[in-house]
Amino acid sequence: MRGFFRWSSKWWPGTIPLAVFWAIAAWTSTAPLEADLAARANAALRDTVLDKVRMAVAGRDVTFAADAFSEEGRRSAVASVEAVPGVRRVDDQTRLVPEARPFVWSAERDVARVTLGGSSPLPAIKNRLLEAARAGLGGVEVVDRMNLSRGAPPRFDNAALLLLDQIGKLKDGKVTISDTRVGLSGMARDLGGREAIAAALRNLPEGFSVAANEVKAPPYVFQAYKDPVAVTLTLTGYVPDNNVHAAVAAAAGRKFLREKVVDNLKASVGAPTGFANAVVPALGALARLSTGTLVVSDREVKLSGDALYEAAAVQIRAGLGKDFPQGWQFKPEISVRPAAAPVDASVCQQLFADLLAKAKISFESGRADIDPDSVALLDRLVETAMRCPAVNIEIAGHTDADGEVAFNQGLSERRAQAVVDYLVKAGLQAGRFTPVGYGSTQPLAGNDTDEGKAQNRRIDFVVRKGE
């Protein structure tokens, strides 16, 4: 044993190369060792749900920071890092994900993008929501502003997925989940979208309730544009159903004398009550304008354009709103077209004949009340009469041969008088017009067919020469 001590006192020279070995070993092995430990520690955490994992290895000591979603999860994550072979010390900087109270999640849509914000319970659910948003809203940019938080109500993911479905039906707006209360606001993309969303909300998971559904339906719009150059009447927008569609199209055909009706109307639910009762008179007012646009948006009727003469503008401004059902608003923007150049008597007669060749002044059957559909024609006749202010005109009433001669005579006189009254009300001098009734004495066609009778029932404007 003594020998052993004697030998050992001579072992020291070997420590010099040993120190060199040590230095080389330390120099070359530190970085690979740290990388190896980091890889093993991360591998040990692979099955643990964590957020914001940061792992720093210095020598064999690991600084481990992460957000865990439960206390057990946090402890087991630290334990699995500690259990990695080779790890000497773990500096535990883990914490729990903050708890959100109330737990608020939202999805907001504007024109170009959908922004998901607020809190999401777990990374997996967050990714599912993002994927659902991308899949459900093809082509729309999805922006993720969600934080991870604890405290989500049960079945949160189902409720959020259902609401993401509804976002697709909105043009713009926002859906929110605050704990178990659901709120929606914004504008539905289509007519009927609001109703579809309300129906879908009935399938919310158990425990969730709708706190506020402020989704607005888009305005129910009907538009008519009278184009004097193309001589067309273009109808666009919505009508409640096919019956109203037919009624509107028929009214347009009766009230517009020359215009070709371009019908681009679509049927849709959601019309305000009294739609047809407002739109048909409004079309009559549009017919009286030389050019104009009619926009019916929900219960607001906007009519803009040029009337043919001042009195017509006044009548339209004051009169149309009275015909509307309760709750409807009328916003006229009517100006008066500049007067056309004066013409002489023969041109005037020609213009009257042209107008009356295309359409006829019609009356209620057997009576002298002017049909409202003929007002547009009368306005054109008034405008023409204004162009030849010095000319006197005979307003000649004719009937067909049906009925008694005396009655027909009286009827033709009263109808001629009704037309003169209209002209005078429009601002023309009463002295220029002579109402004359001819009864059935001057037929244009045979009274044996319906077409012939229809031709014979008429009002003629006859310019009196030389007076």
Next chain:
Amino acid sequence: MTYLATFHWGWLLASLLLGLAMGWIAVVQHGQGVSKTTVRWLAGLAAALVAAALTHVIPGRFGYWLDLGLIMFAMYLAGCAGGSWLRDRVVSRHRA
């Protein structure tokens, strides 16, 4: 420890072989060894370093280097002891 041994077996083997060689030489080497006082001091120092390594007081890379140094030194000492013992047996047999 096992991890270090598997990760650094090459260096540990080198230390052991160095120890064996040094132990082998030490038996027949003439000249003065380290004095007893110095041995005590060195033993005290080694004990202090081992204690520091076991209690993990030295953090980070320095702690790792200390562990590495101590384990290499331990292998070296084991090599020396083995080397000296073997050489002694060889020398004794010659004498006999």
